[in-house]
Amino acid sequence: MVIQRAVGAALLCAVLAMSGCASSGTSDSSGDADDFVLYASMALTGPIAGPVGAQAAGLKAGVSAVNKDGGIDGRQIRLVLNDDGGDPGRATTLLQEQLDKGPIDLAIPGSISNVALAAVPILTREKILSTGFHAALQDAAKYPYEFNFSPPMPTQTQGLVDEIVARGFKKVALLHANDATGNLVADSYERQLAGAGLSLTTEGYALADVDMTAQLQALQAKNPDVFIFQGFGPLAGYILKDRTKLGWDIPTYGNTEVGSIDLTAVSSPADWKNFQVLAMYSGSAAVPRTAGYTQMTDALKEAGVTINQALPQYAAFWDIPHFVKRVWESADSKNPDALVKAWLQLDEKATPDSPFVFMSRLRFSPESHSIDISPEEAVRILTPGPLVDGQMQGRP
Template sequence: MRRVVIALATATALAVTAACGSSSGDGGPGSGGDPLRLLLLAPTSAPALANNATNEINAAKAAVATVNRNGGVLGRPIELDVQDEANSATTAVTKLNAALTSTSKPAVLIQADSSPITSAVLPLTKQKKVTTFNFAQTADSGDPSKNPYSFDLAASTSSIGSAFCAEMKAKNIKTFAIIRNDTPFANGETDEVTKHCQAEGITSVGAEKFAVSSLDVTPQLSSLQAKNPEVLVFFAYGAPAGYVLQGVNRLAWNVPLLGDGAVIASPVVTTPPPTGMLGTPMETNLRAMAYASTAYSPGQPQPVSDLIAGMKAAGGIPAPLTVAYAYDAVILAAAAAAAAGTTTDGAKIAAAVEKLPPGGPKTAIFSSYRFSSASHAANPDPSQFTFIKPTAVVDGQFGNPAAS
């Protein structure tokens, strides 16, 4: 077991912790009670996901350092335990169960992997009443009636659909088509973009999908080209994003392209030749969705600056900040534990997460999470997104002039 314990500093407590007095059920600040224990499951040994996993680990370490440097939670440190689940649902459940039956049971789980991992761990965290933050949602991971201790940090398909349609409406687009890899999340994105755009009078003229293992998507693209959409929307991550760009180029199809956050996070999109396509004609017409926090700005909010500095100190930023949700997870967990007056009761911490005021905890990836008793989805509004030209990634951000 690999444990990261960041020592409790003596600095002034964070506002969220100072708000809780010594009447806590766990004892007051300095009472020597249990730390706030967090378990982070990440696929560090899965080659395709190792950089993303390292990003999340360093983001979590950065947040733990920030909280502990400012007094911890109820006067106690956060203790972070990182476990490799190798992108295996079985391994994830096994390691989670071992942690929950140990003498240092975590009150909070942060899991940084795909939706199959989310599906696998949620029954156990529900049974054991462990507050859970997910980076890849499922159909019901953000539904408090089914998973009362579970919270989604990534943008929901509904939020993404709303942002895409706001962008198309701003550009006076009337018709579009969609191509995506055949995954539950991409299929959900397709449904939501279609629904939101229809409500705005923007029409889908067709949608095609392809297997993640496909090496050529030209036939699907040719079918969509024949329908003459004004914009081609596509959802894909990694090599499949490159296959879409190659197919459009092969067809000599001069169509504006709008990609999702997976597209802009794909190394093939943000890396120049010979390993990637950055700066080539294949990306001339491409703009892709990014979180506003991941697009460089000289006057960016302090939490984003803190995140970047903290990740550098923790070991680096090997992937875009799009996969640095763990920072926000730790900040939200700390604020909720302080508000609930406990570092050990996962059910009480989850109830407090639900009641956190939007924009109260100083999170970085999204400046505001809008959880409620009706929804445990992140629910960011369209202002939290931006559509940008692909660029190299510097310090986890796109558009940094240091890249040129």
């Protein structure tokens, strides 16, 4: 795990260098009164600092690019970037402190759903739009101003269920985190696998667990045909390494959280026997590259950021400022309900000259407020291996 911490620390330093701030503080916290204030609370330190640092680097690069293009309706974006360490209590305190300083135009309230679940009710009360990777908040009726900048979990999991059905597996085992996202993953697989006539056995783990042997043995005892696991950052490494220790080499898939990290930082090729990952669209080297891809990677390299995390982590947060620019300028209003309407009306395709990188298409569902595309568009099944410019190279 030393490798993961070192990567995270190095990337955090690069991100902070881009913003000209110290690691203990807030970036770009002062500016003109007419600035567009983008408030981001992220887990820049802690076990998931590597991928979250990539998100922050992509966000900084995207903000800089939009500002060079005139900002949003002529307003420069002022990014206020705080480190919440993945702690919901700290995140809500930092958010309230920022609200006390002045208005927020858009918020990215946390790097994980558990943090967003604590912060978004405050933003909802204030009628402030928010976005990020928040799979557990895909309910527009409950969170009318929150947009999950990702396909909904059922879209992601359906991509793997289709693969499992095609390969003729009948008995499925699933290991997932006992948190908001992990439980959502389990519920999604349970519904879809049952609909396909397949059986599912599940085990859960706590986010503090570092030994998954007992859970793996419990699943192994059920003699499944295929094993799926969900876990972000070091957790994926613990699972893979303990699977290797048990000599359990049945066909295995990592859910999209696993496909969104640098697996070489948490495991080794010895742990990848009979193993593939479900990855977001832009995580595959086989997808077409847009003008935005070149702009983003050039901007990151110019800022001294080494692209050593999965590309979707950078790409989604690069896309956010570009998409938000289109939302605000098409709404031509600061009214939150008008902005929600404009967000839902946009349909941005990643054409060759497009600035967008994360997905082939960005449009949002009025029901889930998540990216509304098919499983075929959203995800890819890839062979694990070293990342090349943030992308895995594909199947064998």
